Amino acid sequence: MLARTSIATRLVLVITLCSALIFAVNLGYNYHRSRVMLEQELESNARNLAGSLVHRVETELVAVAKIVQGMARELETSRHSAQELNSLLKTTLEQNPELFGTTVAFEPFAFNASTRLYAPYYYRHKGKIASSRLETAYRQLPYLYWDWYQIPRELGRMEWSEPYFDEGAGNILMTTCSVPFYGADNGRKQLKGIVTADISLESLTQLVSSVKILKTGYAALLSRNGMVLAHPLKDAVMNETFFSIAEERQDPAMRELGRKMIKGESGFILYKSIVGVRSWMYYAPIRSTGWTLAVVFPEKELLENVTRLSMTMALMGLVGILLLTGAVVSIARSITKPLRSLAAATDQIAAGNFDVELPVVRSQDEVGLLSHDFQVMQGSLKEYIKNLTETTAAKERIQSELKVATDIQASLLPRLFPAFPDRPEFDIFASMDPAKEVGGDFYDFFFIDLTHLCFLIADVSGKGVPAALYMMVAKTLLKSEGQRLGEPSRILSCVNTILAEDNDSCMFATVFCGILHTETGEIQFANAGHNPPLIMDGAGVRYLAPKAGFVLGPMEGTTYATERLVMQPGDTLFLYTDGVTEACNHADELYGEPRLLDLLQKTPREDLVALVHTIRVDVVTHAAGAPQSDDVTMVAITWRGAES
Amino acid sequence: MMRLLWRACCSKELRLLQNTLLLVLLCSSAVAASPLKKATLMPLWSPQAQFAGYYVALEKGIYARHGIDLKILPAGPGYSPEQTLKNGSADFAVLWLTTALRQRADGTQLVNLAQLVQRSSLLLISKKSSGIRSVADLDGRKVGLWAGDLSLPPRIIFARQGIKVREVPQSYTVNLFLRGGIEVTSAMWYNEYHTILSSGVDADELSVIPLHEQGIQFPEDGIYTLERILKKDPALAKAFVAASLEGWRYAFDHPDQALDIVIKQMRAAQLPANRAHQKWMLDRMRDLIMTSTAKGGHGQLNQQEYEAVGQAMRSYGLLKAYPDYSRFTGRSDAGTH
Numbered sequence: 007m008l009a010r011t012s013i014a015t016r017l018v019l020v021i022t023l024c025s026a027l028i029f030a031v032n033l034g035y036n037y038h039r040s041r042v043m044l045e046q047e048l049e050s051n052a053r054n055l056a057g058s059l060v061h062r063v064e065t066e067l068v069a070v071a072k073i074v075q076g077m078a079r080e081l082e083t084s085r086h087s088a089q090e091l092n093s094l095l096k097t098t099l100e101q102n103p104e105l106f107g108t109t110v111a112f113e114p115f116a117f118n119a120s121t122r123l124y125a126p127y128y129y130r131h132k133g134k135i136a137s138s139r140l141e142t143a144y145r146q147l148p149y150l151y152w153d154w155y156q157i158p159r160e161l162g163r164m165e166w167s168e169p170y171f172d173e174g175a176g177n178i179l180m181t182t183c184s185v186p187f188y189g190a191d192n193g194r195k196q197l198k199g200i201v202t203a204d205i206s207l208e209s210l211t212q213l214v215s216s217v218k219i220l221k222t223g224y225a226a227l228l229s230r231n232g233m234v235l236a237h238p239l240k241d242a243v244m245n246e247t248f249f250s251i252a253e254e255r256q257d258p259a260m261r262e263l264g265r266k267m268i269k270g271e272s273g274f275i276l277y278k279s280i281v282g283v284r285s286w287m288y289y290a291p292i293r294s295t296g297w298t299l300a301v302v303f304p305e306k307e308l309l310e311n312v313t314r315l316s317m318t319m320a321l322m323g324l325v326g327i328l329l330l331t332g333a334v335v336s337i338a339r340s341i342t343k344p345l346r347s348l349a350a351a352t353d354q355i356a357a358g359n360f361d362v363e364l365p366v367v368r369s370q371d372e373v374g375l376l377s378h379d380f381q382v383m384q385g386s387l388k389e390y391i392k393n394l395t396e397t398t399a400a401k402e403r404i405q406s407e408l409k410v411a412t413d414i415q416a417s418l419l420p421r422l423f424p425a426f427p428d429r430p431e432f433d434i435f436a437s438m439d440p441a442k443e444v445g446g447d448f449y450d451f452f453f454i455d456l457t458h459l460c461f462l463i464a465d466v467s468g469k470g471v472p473a474a475l476y477m478m479v480a481k482t483l484l485k486s487e488g489q490r491l492g493e494p495s496r497i498l499s500c501v502n503t504i505l506a507e508d509n510d511s512c513m514f515a516t517v518f519c520g521i522l523h524t525e526t527g528e529i530q531f532a533n534a535g536h537n538p539p540l541i542m543d544g545a546g547v548r549y550l551a552p553k554a555g556f557v558l559g560p561m562e563g564t565t566y567a568t569e570r571l572v573m574q575p576g577d578t579l580f581l582y583t584d585g586v587t588e589a590c591n592h593a594d595e596l597y598g599e600p601r602l603l604d605l606l607q608k609t610p611r612e613d614l615v616a617l618v619h620t621i622r623v624d625v626v627t628h629a630a631g632a633p634q635s636d637d638v639t640m641v642a643i644t645w646r647g648a649e650s
Numbered sequence: 651m652m653r654l655l656w657r658a659c660c661s662k663e664l665r666l667l668q669n670t671l672l673l674v675l676l677c678s679s680a681v682a683a684s685p686l687k688k689a690t691l692m693p694l695w696s697p698q699a700q701f702a703g704y705y706v707a708l709e710k711g712i713y714a715r716h717g718i719d720l721k722i723l724p725a726g727p728g729y730s731p732e733q734t735l736k737n738g739s740a741d742f743a744v745l746w747l748t749t750a751l752r753q754r755a756d757g758t759q760l761v762n763l764a765q766l767v768q769r770s771s772l773l774l775i776s777k778k779s780s781g782i783r784s785v786a787d788l789d790g791r792k793v794g795l796w797a798g799d800l801s802l803p804p805r806i807i808f809a810r811q812g813i814k815v816r817e818v819p820q821s822y823t824v825n826l827f828l829r830g831g832i833e834v835t836s837a838m839w840y841n842e843y844h845t846i847l848s849s850g851v852d853a854d855e856l857s858v859i860p861l862h863e864q865g866i867q868f869p870e871d872g873i874y875t876l877e878r879i880l881k882k883d884p885a886l887a888k889a890f891v892a893a894s895l896e897g898w899r900y901a902f903d904h905p906d907q908a909l910d911i912v913i914k915q916m917r918a919a920q921l922p923a924n925r926a927h928q929k930w931m932l933d934r935m936r937d938l939i940m941t942s943t944a945k946g947g948h949g950q951l952n953q954q955e956y957e958a959v960g961q962a963m964r965s966y967g968l969l970k971a972y973p974d975y976s977r978f979t980g981r982s983d984a985g986t987h
Contacts, residue, residue: 156831
């Protein structure tokens with residue numbers, strides 16, 4: 007099961023890893039997309055939030071600026087007495103609850119020629135409107151040198167002061183809107199003084215500080231110098247500038263960010279906040295004062311939900327993958343278990359145990375099918391082996407019977423040599439090697455009377471058992487007729503007549519039949535379609551050219567001619583069947599009559615046994631292992647001369 | 651305390667602790683033997699790292715160790731250390747050399763006990779965009795000048811170069827300059843220059859003319875007392891100077907502690923406190939105070955420079971005469987020039 011190559015392990019590995027990978031990719035993509043979407047949404051939220059805050063602050067500031075500009079216009083239209091000035095300031099303060107204080111501060115001797123400095127100041131004190139005089143309230147530095155006076159004076163335009171703690175007059179953290187006003191002096195436009203309105207920074211910073219974003223997000227306000235005006239970090243307020251914090255943190259990027267802010271740019275960035283938390287910040291300018299409002303969203307909190315969702319998804323995915331792994335293991339086991347028992351069973355079958363019990367598989371799937379097929383195969387194998395055993399037994403029986411038949415056939419042919427040891431006038435030797443167990447060739451020799459030796463060689467058509475049976479008949483007939491008739495052509499005619507009578511199977515035999523007169527050496531012979539024999543006499547070796555004659559068996563009434571040959575002492579007649587000349591090698595080349603003739607010319611003829619044996623060896627050599635296709639039969643007869 | 655003692659007893663530091671305890675006992679007995687002399691100091695300005703040495707010496711008990719029970723008086727806008735010294739409300743004051751010489755010329759018998767800031771730290775700063783590169787470029791420009799003696803060195807330079815600027819009195823903020831109300835502002839290297847940087851202006855956007863590079867080697871912060879007080883108790887003055895210098899050395903050696911002390915003082919005085927700014931100031935004070943070691947030990951008024959300031963002020967009509975160096979530094983009773 008846990009083998010490295012087991013199907014179950016591979017399945018579990020591949021499926022688990024693949025699904026884990028797919029899941030991880032999905033999760034990652036989901037996290038990324040959610041984050042991007044969240045950031046986009048955040049940016050628009052931040053933009054809207056900052057926009058609405060900026061709008062609220064701006065509205066207030068613009069309203070104040072309008073009031074101060076209105077006062078300046080009024081002061082420019084007519085000369086006001088001290089009374090009128092006081093009334094103007096007081097009324098303005100009463101009608102505009104957003105103002106903390108207001109003053110008209112004159113240039114030296116501009117109020118009148120006898121008063122150098124003159125600046126009545128009205129402000130709120132414990133819920134009531136109080137008044138003082140700035141030329142006396144500021145003991146340490148004349149009002150002429152305060153930013154709220156000096157900057158609009160030098161620039162000649164309305165200015166919002168950098169927030170400051172007004173020590174001496176208001177004694178609160180404030181910012182002042184100052185507008186210079188002019189009068190005509192000898193026809194020349196002459197600066198008369200500065201009219202201002204103070205607003206307490208408290209209400210503005212409260213507005214900004216009251217903004218709560220998520221859990222720890224916040225809004226912050228920076229002045230035109232980057233001074234922190236509103237921030238949850240109270241220590242930084244009015245103490246630190248964005249740039250001093252950047253310096254302390256040695257963070258040039260933060261300084262660059264601060265410069266963008268005070269230049270009046272707006273933007274949405276990820277940065278490390280003043281309190282050191284990675285946060286998203288949207289910043290936007292408050293145009294009238296040059297301040298910057300920023301809304302800050304801590305990244306961690308923002309991503310908390312996405313992170314939590316991702317963690318939950320990861321956990322669910324993990325559990326899912328574990329379950330999946332379990333399921334895969336179980337399925338793999340259910341598949342491999344029958345396979346393994348099947349493999350064990352087939353091992354036994356391979357070892358030859360066909361009776362082994364195959365595991366029972368009930369499932370209808372491929373494994374069930376395989377198991378079923380195995381069962382069928384087992385049955386078929388068993389049946390086949392049974393048949394094979396029976397067939398083999400039958401074949402063995404037939405073979406043993408054929409062996410007996412071969413023995414019988416062999417025993418029918420004269421096999422004892424020398425055949426006639428008491429007859430020195432001639433020598434005879436014969437051999438037959440059947441192609442199958444029983445052959446269709448045969449030879450025979452026998453005395454008809456004391457001086458006439460009948461010898462014959464025959465080849466029955468076909469081979470095997472039918473040829474052998476036919477041969478038995480032919481041989482018996484030839485011997486009996488030969489002994490009765492004593493003349494070759496008559497013998498053949500007579501045997502043909504008998505054979506042709508009931509020859510339904512249309513078998514036939516070629517026969518060369520001769521009768522040697524042992525005293526004269528004369529040989530009478532007749533041929534029934536057999537190969538011409540060779541004569542080896544004093545003139546050499548040559549093929550006889552007997553009349554061909556028709557084969558025995560197929561046709562009644564065939565006649566044969568007897569021919570004569572006179573042998574000289576020592577001459578040899580050599581008979582053979584086509585099993586010699588038509589022996590084939592693997593290249594289907596015939597042994598051939600010329601080769602036989604040639605070999606006989608070279609071979610000494612004294613010993614007939616050796617002669618026949620030499621030819622037999624040469625035929626086997628020619629065949630070079632190719633199976634013998636026909637019976638090989640040879641008969642040699644030598645006349646030695648009459649008995650002296 | 652018992653636990654601490656027990657732990658110390660168990661450690662190898664037992665001997666050290668015994669020695670320390672012994673030392674503490676000896677010191678307290680010595681203090682107990684001679685009661686602390688009461689003394690007061692008025693710095694030139696409200697608490698900031700410009701006066702770190704005095705606050706550190708007070709906080710770290712250095713004055714007490716020198717037998718002084720010191721009180722540092724509130725200072726800043728509206729306070730005049732020279733007036734306070736003159737009317738006897740303060741025993742010691744931190745003053746500029748130029749202020750001291752003018753006061754002396756007006757009859758206040760001031761004595762320089764120690765000179766801390768050895769050269770002028772005044773800068774004339776403009777925005778590069780206004781095209782000012784040298785003093786000559788200042789001609790006809792709107793230049794912010796502080797009231798009083800702080801404007802002396804720039805005025806001397808303008809007179810030397812023969813240029814006329816449009817003087818604008820400037821206050822204690824840099825906003826007039828930042829908003830463009832003036833083209834050039836006076837600034838202390840250790841203070842306003844950094845304030846401008848901390849308001850988002852980069853150093854490379856500024857054109858800075860340091861006055862000491864224009865031949866104005868005017869020593870600035872020094873410790874002064876009245877001749878009368880010095881005569882009455884020379885040992886007190888000596889001890890005060892020694893303790894103050896020790897306080898400065900301690901502050902430079904332990905800048906973080908010094909900044910903590912200064913910021914604590916600033917918070918107590920309800921002043922905006924910005925550590926980065928105070929650190930800059932302390933670092934610059936080190937540059938201004940400790941460079942003088944080559945010229946006869948830090949804390950001393952260099953006679954040549956003293957003479958140079960006196961001559962310069964006289965030649966520009968700011969003084970009729972200036973006292974003899976040894977008299978001015980309280981070493982003899984010689985008369986004035």
